[in-house]
Amino acid sequence: MSSLAQNAVSKVQTTIAVVSSGEGDEVSLFTMSDKKITDLIYATHVHADDNFDEDSLFLIVQNILSRATQSIEKLVQGSQVHVENVEEGTHAKANFNVPLCTLKSINSEICCNAPGEETAHKTTLAILNKLSNYSWEAKAVLALAALALEFGDFWLLAQLYQSDPLAKQLAILKRVPTLINPSELPKRRQAILEVSNLIKTTMRVIAMFNEFEKLSVYDHKDIPCLTTVFDHLPVDVYWSILTITACATKVSILISEEPDRPHDLAPYAQKIHYILNQLVMQLTICRRQLEEAEAYRKIKKVMRTPTGIVEIFKALIFSNDNVVLPLIDGSTNKTVTLEVLKGRTVYMLFSSLDITDDDITLLKPIHDDIISKKKETNYAIVWIPIVEQWTEELKNKYETLRKKMSWHSLQLFTPIAGIKFVKEEWRFQGKPILVVINPQGKVENLNAFHLIRVWGLKAFPFNKQVEEKIDREHHWIGSVVNNIHPTIETWVKEEKYIFFYGGNDNELIQTFTKKVTALVNDPFIKEAKVKIELFCVGKNAEGGEDHGILRRFWTGIESLFFSKAHKDVADPVRLEIQKLLSYKNESAWAVLSKGSSVVTTGHGSALLKVVEEFDSWKAAIKVKGFEVAFKEYYAKVTETVRHCSRLDVPTVAGKAPDTMKCPECPRVMETYASYKCCHVDGPHH
Secondary structure: OHHHHHHHHHHOOOHHHHHOHHHHHHHHHHHOHHHHHHHHHHHOOOOOOOOOOHHHHHHEEEEEEHHHHHHHHHHHOOOOOOOOOOOOOOOOOOOOOOHHHHHHHHHHHHHOOOOOOHHHHHHHHHHHHHOOOOHHHHHHHHHHHHHHHHHHHHHHHHHHHOOOOHHHHHHHOOOHHHHHOOOOHHHHHHHHHHHHHHHHHHHHEEEEHHHHHHHOOOOOOOOHHHHOOOOOOOEEEOOOOHHHHHHHHHHHHHOOOOOOOOOOHHHHHHHHHHHHHHHHHHHHHHHHHHHHHHHHHHHHHHOOOOOHHHHHHHHOOOHOOOOOOOEEOOOEEEEEOOHHHHEEEEEEEEEOOOHHHHHHHHHHHHHHHHHHHHOOOOEEEEEEOOOOOOOHHHHHHHHHOOOOOOOOEEOOOOOOOOOHHHHHHOOOOOOOOEEOOOOOOOOOEOOOOOHHHHHHHHHOOOOOHHHHHHHOOOOOOHHOOOOOHHHHHHHHHHOOOEEEEEEEHHHHHHHHHHHHHHOOOHHHHOOOOOOOEEEEEEEEEOEEEEEHHHHHHHHHHHHHHHHHHOOOOOOOOOOHHHHHHOOOOOOOOOEEEEEOOEEEEEEEHHHHHHHHHHHHOOHHHHHHOHHHHHHHHHHHHHHHOOOOOOOOOOOOOOOOOOOOOOOOOOOOOOOOOOOOOOOOOOOOO
C-alpha cells in the first residue's frame, strides 16, 4: 500500500474514532463543523482529473433517476399521482465511455451496509478515497451514478416483472417481489417515497454544482460569490455522498426480511435540503452579480460615447433593452414615457427608501419654483430608488415617499441594472445623491446636493460653471451661517466681527462665552470701535440644545468641503473649512469672521488663550487693526499649543480626495475610515 493510501486510511480510522468517541457517547455527524469535515476529506483528495466528462455521466444518471422515481410514484400512489413525461432534451456525448469498473467499485461500498451514522461516514470516506483523482463535482456524480446503476435496474425489473420471463427471474434475484408485493407494499409505501424524494433532492444539489461550474468561465472578480461556493464545495460533496450512502442502506433494509429495522433518513433529508436552499440562494446572488458586472461594462461603454440622456437612462436602469417601464409624473400621478426626458438636463435623484423629509424638502423649490412655475421644460428631476431586494413592506414605503414628490419617479420593483456602476463610479453609499446629466448624456455634477444645501436656488442649474462662479463671488462662512439664524444676516451686512463657536465641553464653552463677553465690553475695544458679536452654534436663546441648528451648520460645512474637495490645489478657503471640520468632534472650536470673511479658525482652547491674554496684544490694535493683531497673536499661541487634526468626512459622491494635506502643517494627513450614526430621525425598530 502506498504511503498516500496509508495516510488516507489512517485518517479514516481517526475520523471513525472521532464520531464514536467518548465514554460510550456518540458524537453526531450532524453537529460536526464544516472545518472539521474539510480537514478530514482533504486527506482523500489527490488531484482533479479535468479530462473526465462528468457532465455526460450526469445527463445519463438524471434520465435514469427521473424515470425511476416516477415509476415509484406511479406504483406506490397509483392513479392519485400525475406523472409527467420525462423529456430527454440533452444526451451524453457520442464518444462518452462509462467508467463501469469504478461504478461497480463504488457499488460494492454502498450496498448492504448496516444502518447508522458511523457506517455511512466510513463508507463515504472509503468512496472519496477510491475517487481521489477526480474533481469534487465528479466524485458526487460518480457516487450518484453508482446508486442509479442499482436503483434504476431494480425499478426497471419492477416494471417488467409481470410481462417478461427473464425480467421475472432477475427480479427474484434482486428481491423485487419483496418490495412490490401488494400485501407488503402498503407497509413500506411511506419509506419508499421518503427514499425517492431524498434521491431527487440530492440529484438537484449535484445539478447545482454544474450550474456554478458554468459560471466559473467568467472572471471571478465579477462574481465574488463564486469563491464562497467553491470553497464550500468539498463539504457539500461530502454530504451528498453521505446521503446517497444512507439512501442505498435504506433500500437494502426495505427489500430485506426486516423492513422495520431503524434507519432514520430525516437528519439526512434536513441537511441536504438546507444545502440545496443555500445553493439556490447563492446561485441567485451569483447570477445577479454577473448581470451587474455585464451591465457595468455596458454602462461604462455608453458613458464614454453618450448619444443622449434617454439612452443613458435606459442603460442605467434596465437590463433588458426590450423592457422599458414608464415613469410616474408626481404632479399628475400619471405614467409618462422616457421620451419626456429627451432634450432635457436631468437631475437623477438616487436614494434608499430612508431618504428624509429634509432631503425631499430641499428639492421642492427646484421643481416647484423653477420647473413648474417658470415652465422650464429644459429640466427634469427623476427619483430612482436604490433597493437590493424589494418586499411588500418596501413597496408600500416607496408609495408613501413617492406621493411626497412632485417630480418624476421610477417604479421598478427589481434592482436597477446599473446598481454596481452607481455605487462604484458615482460612489452612492446610502445617502441621497443628485447627479446632473445634460441632454447629450454628459455628467455635469456628480452630486448637486452639496451646492443646493449651501446656496439653494442661487446655484441653479447646479453645474460646474455655476459652482466656480459662486466660488469666486461669495464668502464661505456667510453662505452657511446666514440660514441658521436671522440675526446673523444683519451682523454680516454690518461687517461686524463674529465669534461662531461650539463643542462638547460645556465648561469650556461657558468659559469661552464669559471671556469673549468680557472682551466685547472691554473699554479698549469700545474705544477702538471694534464691534464683536457671539453666536454659540447648537444653543438656542434660552441656552438649551438646538440640534436642528447644529445639524444644518455642519451639513453646510461638509457640503462646502465637498464642493471644493475635487480641486487639485487646496486654496486657503478649503484649508479653513477642512480645519474647522477637523475640530467638529473636539471639546471646543471657534471661527472668527469679519462679516462673511473668515479671519481665523481654531481649536477653542487656543482661541480662548488669545482672548484671555488680550492685554499682551491689544497695543497692536492701534497700529495694525483688530484683525491683523488677533491673527498674529493666534499664530504665536499655536506655535506652542498643538492639537491633532482628525477629519471625519462622510463618504458620498466620490468627492473626497485620496490624500489630504494637513490644514495646520505641511504634512499629508494619515487616512482612517470612520463610521457614525446620529439617529437623526429617531430610533428605528
